Amino acid sequence: MDVRPNTIAISDAELADLQSRLERTRWPAALTDGWERGTPVPYAQRLAEYWRTRYDWRAAEAKLNRLPQFLADVDGQPIHGLHVRSTDDSAVPLLLVHGYPSSFVEFAGIAARLADPERAGDADAAAPSFHVVVPSIPGFGFSTPLTSHGWDIARTARAFDELMQALGYDRYAVFGEDVGAGISEQLCLDAGDHVLGSIVATDPGAIATQYTPPTDHLTDDERERHERLKDGRTEDFGYLALQTTRPLSVAYGLTDSPIAQATWIVEKFQEWTDPSRDLPEDAVDFDDLLTLVTVSWFGRAGDGAANMLYEAAHAQVAWGRSHDRPQGMVAFGEEPLMRRILDPDGHLAFWNEHPRGGHFPAMEAPDDLVGDIRAYFARLLAV
Numbered sequence: 001m002d003v004r005p006n007t008i009a010i011s012d013a014e015l016a017d018l019q020s021r022l023e024r025t026r027w028p029a030a031l032t033d034g035w036e037r038g039t040p041v042p043y044a045q046r047l048a049e050y051w052r053t054r055y056d057w058r059a060a061e062a063k064l065n066r067l068p069q070f071l072a073d074v075d076g077q078p079i080h081g082l083h084v085r086s087t088d089d090s091a092v093p094l095l096l097v098h099g100y101p102s103s104f105v106e107f108a109g110i111a112a113r114l115a116d117p118e119r120a121g122d123a124d125a126a127a128p129s130f131h132v133v134v135p136s137i138p139g140f141g142f143s144t145p146l147t148s149h150g151w152d153i154a155r156t157a158r159a160f161d162e163l164m165q166a167l168g169y170d171r172y173a174v175f176g177e178d179v180g181a182g183i184s185e186q187l188c189l190d191a192g193d194h195v196l197g198s199i200v201a202t203d204p205g206a207i208a209t210q211y212t213p214p215t216d217h218l219t220d221d222e223r224e225r226h227e228r229l230k231d232g233r234t235e236d237f238g239y240l241a242l243q244t245t246r247p248l249s250v251a252y253g254l255t256d257s258p259i260a261q262a263t264w265i266v267e268k269f270q271e272w273t274d275p276s277r278d279l280p281e282d283a284v285d286f287d288d289l290l291t292l293v294t295v296s297w298f299g300r301a302g303d304g305a306a307n308m309l310y311e312a313a314h315a316q317v318a319w320g321r322s323h324d325r326p327q328g329m330v331a332f333g334e335e336p337l338m339r340r341i342l343d344p345d346g347h348l349a350f351w352n353e354h355p356r357g358g359h360f361p362a363m364e365a366p367d368d369l370v371g372d373i374r375a376y377f378a379r380l381l382a383v
Contacts, residue, residue, distance in 0.1 A: 001072060001073065001074060001162060001163070001166040002072065002073040003070050003071075003072040003073075003163070003166050003167065004070065004071055004072075005068070005069065005070060005071075006069040006070055006071040006080060007065050007069065008061050008064055008065055008069070008142070009061075010057065010061060010298050014298060015057060015058075018258055018294075018297065018298075019052050021257065021258050021259075022048050022051060022052040022258055022259060023052060025048055025257070025259045027041055027044075027045065028041060029041070030042055035267070035270055035271075036235075038263065038267055039263035039266055039267045039270070043279075044259060044262070044263050047259075047262060047263075047266065048259050048262070050286075050290075051258075051262065051290055051293075051294075055287060055290050055294075056287075057291075057294055060287065060290075060291040060294065063108075063291075064105070064108060064291070067082050067084055067108060067111060067112070068082065068083050068084055068085070069081065069082055069083065070082075070083050070167075071142075072135075072163055072166065074159040074162055074163060075155075075159060076147050076148060077138050077143070077146070077147050077148070077151065077159065078142075078143055078144065078145075078147070079135050079136070079138060079143045079159065079163060080104070080135070080136055080141060080142035080143050081104045081133065081134045081135035081136055081141075081143070082104050082107070082108065082111050082132065082133070082134040083131075083132070083133050083134075083167065084111040084112055084114075084115045084131070084132040084134075085115065085131045085132075086115040086116055086129040086130060086131050086132075087115075087116055087129075088116075088129045091115070091128070091129040091130050091131050092128060092129075092130050092131070092172070092173050092196065092377060092381065093130065093131045093133065093164065093167075093169035093171070093172035093173065094114060094130035094131065094132050094133065094172065094173045094174075094175065094373075094377075095133050095134075095135075095160060095164060095172055095173070095174045095175070095187075096111075096132060096133070096134045096175050096176075096180075097135070097137070097160070097174065097175065097176040097177070097179075097180030097181075097183045097184055098134075098136070098137065098140070098177065098178075098179075098180050099176075099177045099178020099179045099180045099181070099359070100178055100179050100268075100305060100309065101140075101264070101265045101268055101296070101305055102140065102178075102292065102360065103136040103137075103140045103141030103142075103143075103292060103295055103296065103299075103301065104134045104135065104136045104141050104142075105141065105288070105291055105292040105295050106292060106360060106362050106363055107132075107134045107362050108134075108288075108291075109288065109362065109363065109366055110362050110366050110369065110370050111132045111134060113366075113370050114129070114130045114132050114370060114373065114374075115129060115130055115131065115132050116129055117129060117374075127374040127378065128374055128377055128378050128381065130173070130377075131169065133163070133164065133167060133169070133172075135160060135163060136299075136301075137156055137179065137180070137183070137308060138151040138156060138159070138304065138308065139151060139301060139303070139304025139305050139306075139307055139308040140296070140299075140301050140304060140305050140308070141295055141296065141299050141301055142295065142298075142299045142301075143299075143304070144299045144300055144301055144303075144304045145300060145303070145304060146303070146304045146307055146308070149307075149311065150311060151307075151308055151311055152308075152311040152312045152314075152315035153179070153182045153183055153186050153312050153315065154186050154190070154315065156183055156186075156308075157183050157186035157187045157190055157191070158190065160183065160187065161187060161190070161191040161194055164194070165194070170194065171193065171194055171195070171196050172194065172195065172196060173195075173196045173197055173198070173199075173377055173380075174187055174188075174195055174197070174198040174199075175198070175199050175200070175201070175373055176198065176200050176201075177200060177201040177202070177359070177361070178206075178359065179308075179309075179312070180200075181200035181201070181202070182312075184198045184200055185198070185200075188323045188325035188327070189321050189323050192323075192325075195325050196325075196326075196377075196380065196381075197325055197326035197327065197328070197349070197376075197377070197380045198325060198326075198327050198328070199327070199328035199329065199330065199350060199372070199373060199376045199377075200327075200328075200329055200330075201329075201330050201331075201332060201361050201369065202329060202330070202331050202332070202338060202342060203272070203331065203332050203333045203335075203338075203357070203358045203359050204229065204333045204335040204337075204338060205233060205236075205272060205359060206338070206342070207226070207229065207335070207337055207338060207341045207342065208226075208229045208230045208232070208233040209233075209237070212230075212341060213341055213342065215341055217340075217344055218337075218340065218341070222337060222340060225337060226337055226341070229335075229337070236271055239264070239268070240309065243305075243306040243309040243310060244309050244310055244312075244313035244314075245310070245313075247303075247306035247307045247309065247310040248303075248306075250264075250302070250306055251302055251303040251306050251307070253302075254302025254303065254306070255300050255302055255303050258297050260302075261293060261296055261297050261302050262290075262293045262297075264302065265289075265292065265293050265296060266280055266289065266293070268359070269283065269284065269289060269360065272358050272359035272360070273357075273358040273359065273360060273364055274332075274333070274356050274357055274358045274364060275333075275358070276356070283358070283360075283363075283364050284360060284363040284364055285363070288363060289363075326349040326380055327348055327349060327350075328348055328349050328350030328351065328372075328376040328380075329342060329343060329348050329350070329351055329352075330350075330351075330352045330353070330354070330361075330368075330369070330372040330376075331351075331352070331353045331354070332353075332354050332356070332357030332358055332359075332361050332364070332365060332368075333354075333355070333356075333357060333358055334355045338353070339351060339353070349376070349379075349380065350372075350375070350376040350379065350380075352372050352375075354368045
């Protein structure tokens with residue numbers, strides 16, 4: 001496998017083109033200030049102005065480039081990501097897998113902390129350290145463009161296992177969230193002893209979809225609560241219905257209009273972050289959010305992400321398979337049904353809950369997430 005060092009280097013022409021497109025945005029009618037129909041126009045206009053005049057991509061680019069990166073070719077597909085080695089040669093290799101609509105950027109703030117707790121200034125210098133690998137899923141971030149059909153969850157898991165072997169990691173730990181949780185599970189199924197164990201992050205949205213595990217064991221009151229939860233998320237899944245059926249219909253706009261790409265992502269930060277926060281910038285650092293958006297724009301990832309969701313929805317899945325890899329889960333958000341549905345028998349090797357946070361814990365609650373990853377694997381490795 002061809003794996004080589006990488007440095008992000010967006011040209012001045014690309015940056016000028018972004019600013020020009022933002023300045024020339026054609027705006028829809030501003031009929032509401034609410035989010036019930038999507039990102040409201042007044043908010044989007046303020047976002048565009050900040051992005052164009054105050055956000056500093058060059059500073060963000062330099063910050064990302066302080067983290068070692070790679071660019072690999074796996075089965076003809078470019079896969080880009082971070083590879084932050086610990087100063088401890090005996091550290092555990094750790095694969096971090098993001099979800100939708102994210103990329104390697106989401107974990108940029110915690111990669112060094114996981115690699116070297118003491119160097120990062122964390123209080124618990126005795127915590128386990130990791131050799132951290134953070135690839136963007138094919139079609140996301142700079143793992144673009146998609147070069148062929150078929151990049152579903154199973155194929156992505158195989159590619160990530162091949163990547164870890166190519167980096168010299170015969171056995172490794174896995175963390176995943178959202179789509180990344182599915183990839184983590186697939187790695188446990190297919191990569192066998194290569195996987196030391198996995199831990200995934202979840203939030204209340206995970207039990208309000210068509211993929212929710214069986215709920216026959218719930219009480220009548222719990223079923224009513226679950227139905228209310230699902231009803232409350234019904235209109236939230238329009239993005240999924242479109243991309244899993246007609247990904248190209250949205251890909252044109254996401255590829256051609258930076259404000260379309262930005263509002264498409266920012267809407268999900270509004271809906272999926274901690275509900276106690278009024279706006280996306282109340283839940284996560286706004287410049288970090290814009291860095292994630294800007295990487296998606298320069299990588300033309302709107303197209304790839306849409307097509308990856310299409311592939312995942314149309315893949316042949318072998319239900320009922322099992323594995324013996326240890327698994328842990330950490331839940332963000334106040335919802336008692338999460339464990340009742342996701343771990344009803346208490347069979348998971350690790351479970352922890354946090355009342356705050358949501359779909360993007362590495363950006364919303366990094367201390368909690370780093371602590372749980374360390375605690376789980378410290379316990380697992382001590383057995």
